Amino acid sequence: MPVVSHAKPKSGADQLADALGELGVEVAFGLPGVHNLPIWEALASTGVRLLGVRHEQTAGYAADGYARATGKLGVAIVTTGPGAANTLAAVGEAQASGSPVLVIATDIPSTLRRPGVVRGVLHESSDQAALFAPLTKRQFTVAAPEEIAGTTLEAARLAQQAQSGPVYLGIPTDFLTATTKRAPDPVHHTPVSEPLDLGRARELFERAERPLIWAGGGALRAGAGAVIGELAEKLAAPVLTTFGARGLLPPEHPCLAPNSVHSPEVGALWDEADLVLGIGTDFDGLMTQNWLMPPPPTLITVNVDAEDAAKNYQPELSLIGDAREVVTALLGELPQKDGQERLTARLRRISAAIRRRIREDEPQAADFLGTLEEVLPEDTILIADMCVAGYWIGGFHRIPGPRKLAYPMGWGTLGFAFPASLGSAAAGTGRAVCITGDGGFLYGVGDLATAAQENLPVTVVVVEDGGYGMLRFDQEQAGLPARGVDLDGPDFVALGKSFGLRSERVQGFGRAFRRKLGAFIQSDEANLLVVEAAMRPPLNTSPRWYRKERG
CATH class of the missing domain: 3.40.50.970 (Thiamin diphosphate (ThDP)-binding fold, Pyr/PP domains)
Known part of the structure; x- marks a missing residue:
């Protein structure tokens, strides 16, 4: 500069x-x-x-x-x-x-x-x-x-x-x-990349029979989706994405494993892998069921921070640098492997099994996810809160592309979705659709005034189940009475209208929800849709982690 x-x-x-x-x-x-x-x-x-x-x-x-x-x-x-x-x-x-x-x-x-x-x-x-x-x-x-x-x-x-x-x-x-007067600007130093041990990486991949790619938020932020997709096809390796990397690959990519790794069929891909390539990830507790996932026999990590890459599972080889640049370098080194068609067929079977389980386990969630997939345009930015509906989205909604899902599973802050959706709506990259519960929405409800005054293109979907539904489920699972989780709330439709927003209410996630949501997202203005519904939480919530139950 x-x-x-x-x-x-x-x-x-x-x-x-x-x-x-x-x-x-x-x-x-x-x-x-x-x-x-x-x-x-x-x-x-x-x-x-x-x-x-x-x-x-x-x-x-x-x-x-x-x-x-x-x-x-x-x-x-x-x-x-x-x-x-x-x-x-x-x-x-x-x-x-x-x-x-x-x-x-x-x-x-x-x-x-x-x-x-x-x-x-x-x-x-x-x-x-x-x-x-x-x-x-x-x-x-x-x-x-x-x-x-x-x-x-x-x-x-x-x-x-x-x-x-x-x-x-x-x-x-x-x-x-x-x-x-303005002082001279400080000198900006560009970090120096470390040399990559591509020869050692090639040796490890040549020995591997069942490689797997685990991609995290760092891969998405680096814009590495295209090269990771190429690498996966070259290796005939399934790609598992963390919450932060959802949308990294298009849903139809032949190597993309259906979310979430908290489903036993997807978790089995990890268990069977003899080599895992972890790209832009720290293997956090939420994704690994608090590290109940066994360490892979061989782990190669790609990360800008060697300590971050190794703090939870010890890699045999660390490749330090930008995810897109490192994966691009790997592409030129690694041999083509067979098995792509078998992998794709298996991933399709896994996807079908997961969809069947969702329909059997929680029919409303199946309706909810089906409506989102059918109704939302591809440029929609979906912002989910830490509520039951948000967990279903984070785990199982098919995200059409990078930066089309914002989900607070980094720190896990309830009340994230609505205020974050205002920033997403102001970005001008597509309509923002906020999915929040009646508890978390009240954290920042006053900023309905901001949505209205600034005429932001945001649709707020409030799933009303009378309080903190996820916490209520935790207490039920523990055999405890409901304490502090059943909340009196306002008339959200009247509240939205008081701020000048078009606001309506539907019962459940059936045809009325599909029709109303479709109409609301076609609007140029901010609006509010209240859905009276209570759903069972999905497998990616900690009370239902299958590895914990097996342990």
């Missing part, structure tokens, strides 16, 4: 606006406060759309939803103290899911801070940046007004650099109105 020098001084807020423009930021999400108002003023004259929300947590989730839908930087702009702290749940989810999110928060005026003393300045905390330390890649606090632009660029680059994740940027509020 060349050194930038302004002919005349600018305010700190203008420098921030300039930096966001240089980064190509088109949309940011924020809530105004007395300390950050200069940012709103500075951005008003730029091409950056600052979309106002009703809660800072929504700003964080919306920035995450935008990042997941686009692969670009998500930006949340909040105010000092409680405003910054309100983003923490969203920041934790962004970290666990590898979302490149930049949280820009003001801090108390530098002139009023006294080191080591909390004086009682409005919104003061002893160390605001420290609140974000466990949940971000790094925390920046601007040291002088002239450093605002350069520090913003550095923080944004770090957020987007693999492994991507959230970064905190704090700016003392008095710096925003200070007039100064």
Whole structure:
């Protein structure tokens, strides 16, 4: 990045606006406060759309939803103290899911801070940046007004650099109105790739008779789907995708195993494999049923972080680098294997068996998934919450392509879906369809005002089962009475209408749901569909993990 020098001084807020423009930021999400108002003023004259929300947590989730839908930087702009702290749940989810999110928060005026003393300045905390330390890649606090632009660029680059994740940027509020020349930007260092041991990889693959590819969110974020698909066909290897990698391969790909690995038929593919190639994954507890899946006889990992790749299963070989680049290199080294037709036939049988089980186990879920597959256009972005309907989507809905599902199974934050869907809707990449429960929806229900005011293309589907249905199931399984899970709620249809949204109610996931959902997603406006239904949770929820039951 060349050194930038302004002919005349600018305010700190203008420098921030300039930096966001240089980064190509088109949309940011924020809530105004007395300390950050200069940012709103500075951005008003730029091409950056600052979309106002009703809660800072929504700003964080919306920035995450935008990042997941686009692969670009998500930006949340909040105010000092409680405003910054309100983003923490969203920041934790962004970290666990590898979302490149930049949280820009003001801090108390530098002139009023006294080191080591909390004086009682409005919104003061002893160390605001420290609140974000466990949940971000790094925390920046601007040291002088002239450093605002350069520090913003550095923080944004770090957020987007693999492994991507959230970064905190704090700016003392008095710096925003200070007039100064911009300091030279910091030098940006590109990480150096390590040499790949492709010869050793070839040896291991040549010995393998039943290879398997396990692809995680890092593979999707690297845009490695096409080359992974080629590699799978070359190896005649099934591809298992994690929650974060759903949509990596098209549903019709001949090597794509049906989700989810929590189904015994899919889990058997792992058990039988004599070599697993783990790409962009850390083999987390949710996907491995808390590591009850046995370690593979041979494991090769592809990851930008060797420690992350080896923290749960020990690899025999680690290939460190960008997933797309490393897999491309492997393609040129590995021999063609036979067995593609047999593999595809087996995967089709597995898929049919899973669909039969869903129909027998929970007919409403079969209707629900069938309607989504039939009605949703391919450019729809589906955002699911941690509710029973969301678990069915995360585990078993056929995702048509990359970045068409946002699911909070990184940190597992209830209340994610609706605010994240606002960010996805603002991305302009397709209509957002939010699937949430009546419990989680109430976390951020006030931002129905944002959906209406900003005329966002989002359909909110609230599955109403009278409370926290997943937790109710947990208590039932344990033989316990329902405590704290049965909730009185509002009339969601009347509530939606009070915000000016078209809102309707249906019973169950039958024909009326299919007809209404089809009509709602054709709209150009935000709308709300309430479905009265209670479903049994699927196999990918921890109370129903089959390996735990067998153990």
